[in-house]
Amino acid sequence: MSGLRIGGLGSGMDTQMMLEQLMRAERMPLDRLKQQKQVLQWKQEDYRSMRTKLLNFRTTAADLNRTSNFSARTISSTNSDVVTGTASGSASVGTYTVEVIELGQKTFAHSKVEDGQGVLEGKLASSRINQLFGADELTGEFEINGVKFSFEAPPETPDKNIVYIDPTKESLNNVITKINNSKAGVNLVYDAREDKMFMSSKSEGEEIVFGGSSTFLTEALKFDVSVESEYYTIGNAARISVNGYELKENKSNNFTFAGVSFSAKQVGTSTITVKSDTDQVFNNIKNFVDQYNSLINSVNEKLFEPRNRDYPPLTDEQRETLSDREAEKWEEIARQGHLRNDTVLQGVLNDLRRVLGESVGDLDIRTLSQIGITTGDYKERGILHIDETKLRNAIENNPEDVRKLFMGDGETKGIATKLYDSLSSGMTRLGNQAGQSSAITDQSFIGRSIKRIDDRIFAFEDRLQRVEDRYWRQFTAMEKAMDQMYNQSQWLSQQLMGMF
Incomplete structure (x- = not known):
């Protein structure tokens, strides 16, 4: 509406109210377009949220695909006053008898x-x-x-x-x-x-x-x-022997042997024992399973979330009639279920479950079930469960086979590697549907759909303005005609009264 318009002066009718009612009917297709746009925006937000969850879990899969996660070591010393040590992931498991013959001195x-x-x-x-x-x-x-x-x-x-x-x-x-x-x-x-x-x-x-x-x-x-x-x-070089062999090239009290970093404290003998850190490897795998289950729950929640079609997005006019709390509760229901049975998201989930159910090459341990990781009842929709005793036994007795199950053996991809690839593919598919919030331009399917609706909304609002202007011109013409009729009636009445 442009300028100040006052109707009904000649006719006595509430033309403003009549025009609002007419325009309300004209605006109904525009409201539907805006509702369609809102639904697409909600769907886009849900897709992007799922993509972020895939990205976060992909980081977890990448972390598990590191040798250090399967080669954690524990170390102990029978006499820490003589020698202490720390073991890297490359440290050889075993027992080391360290004799400090003479401590090194600095100059x-x-x-x-x-x-x-x-x-x-x-x-x-x-x-x-x-x-x-x-x-x-x-x-x-x-x-x-x-x-x-x-x-x-x-x-x-x-x-x-x-x-x-x-x-x-x-x-x-x-x-x-x-x-x-x-x-x-x-x-x-x-x-x-x-x-x-x-x-x-x-x-x-x-x-x-x-x-x-x-x-x-x-x-x-x-x-x-x-x-x-x-x-x-002038200082002197340290004299230290390991398992009966005196180190010739070492001068320092701090030295590395077979991947173990030793620190000599005083003259004497100590036995250093290096073992695989079963607890650390177990916790790494358990964290992987927990993160996977969290992702699966989030995806299933969206796939099975009910949609209430009696709660469409609110129009501007509807929102004005509700309190803030009422509008918030309405939208909470209205925005649910837009990814229910979504084929793209379901496809991503199926790929993840397929990877975890596949055998890994011809390895001695080739499935998760062999180390105590299995799916539960079908109603749980892919949630993994851990038999802790079985998993710990596998880590203790076959640490290298467990590592290969997740990382592969160089020729065959392990579960963590294949899962990383599957997650990357899923992120691409969700990105094609909904784009990324950080992107400058959105060429995704939903992004292009929203752009088309925006164009239609712009054109429709322009049309509504023209329709409103036309109604005003018609009402104004009616007011002028009625005003002329009234003036003519008054003149005729005056003429008739003058004849008597």
Whole structure:
């Protein structure tokens, strides 16, 4: 309606009410279009919700398709004061007798302070090094275990093997950080209370070797590593044997053998036992089954959700007659059941159930039922149940066969792999039906259907405007005609009265 329109002045009729009633009848096809659009939008939301659930479970299937989920290990030590250990998924199951013959020691050095003269003598390590030390000590380059540090300005193309230090910009703290982060293999710290520098090798049995033309390490930081002394203690490599064999290449107290990471604490002997972590593998499979059952329940809920056709989407006019609570309850019922017996969703569900029921190649364990995972009564519509005793026995006695059942053997796809593929296919099918909320353009079946309805709604609203304008013109013409008739009647009455 355009402009201000007032009807009934000439006729005395409520033309506004009459027009509203006429337009209500004209608007009924438009209301039906909007209801059709709302139903499609609800259906689209349901499809997208199902697709998100498939995506979430696909992540679970992908997680199960990892060797680490089937190779979890537990480890124990008969004497944790001597040796402790952690086992990776690649650790060999077995028993290891570890003898710590001699613990490794790190190499240590500290500033050689004489006559009470410290390194900084009250100055701050946060100050620039050209404010802390003389220019002679900040020229050339120095080396720590073969790693070069240079005080010279870097060339246009800096040498990646040299660590450059700018004395006019960098503090002692910056220099310490650069040394510690380099490949020199040392840890350097400054203690303000002692006013000394302390350096140690990061690994046991490694010496600290200085070199280069700069006197920064020897004069500025006051280190002396020329000979072993109270200022410089050379460490030694650890001596450790495993199952009677003394490790030749190892120097550290922390070492790896057969996938097991050991940490020696003191001299002595300890027996380390590595076993398969049955509980962890069991929990991984149980979580997979629980997530699958949750997905199946959600899909079945939509497939069997009743639809009440006595509750169509509310029109704008109907919504105005209801309270917010009443409208909310109406819509709660109206939006149910739009995926009931849906062939696309049913097809996705059938594919998932087929994968879990199939045999996996010619493996010794080729079905879920062989490890205690079965479906229940047909009324449960595909829900899986776990015989915990049977599953634990399979994990303990045939861990590799259980792994192959889910992951395959390289030639044959396992259940987790095939399920991942099936879920991806299902997501594609649901996406073709309803698209994705993150997509810029929606070319899905429902998306195109909504677009066509939007076009029809736009055209119909334009038509309604023209119809309303036409009704107003007709009512206006009627008002003018009645007004003229009234004026003529008045004139005739006046003429007749003048004759008597």
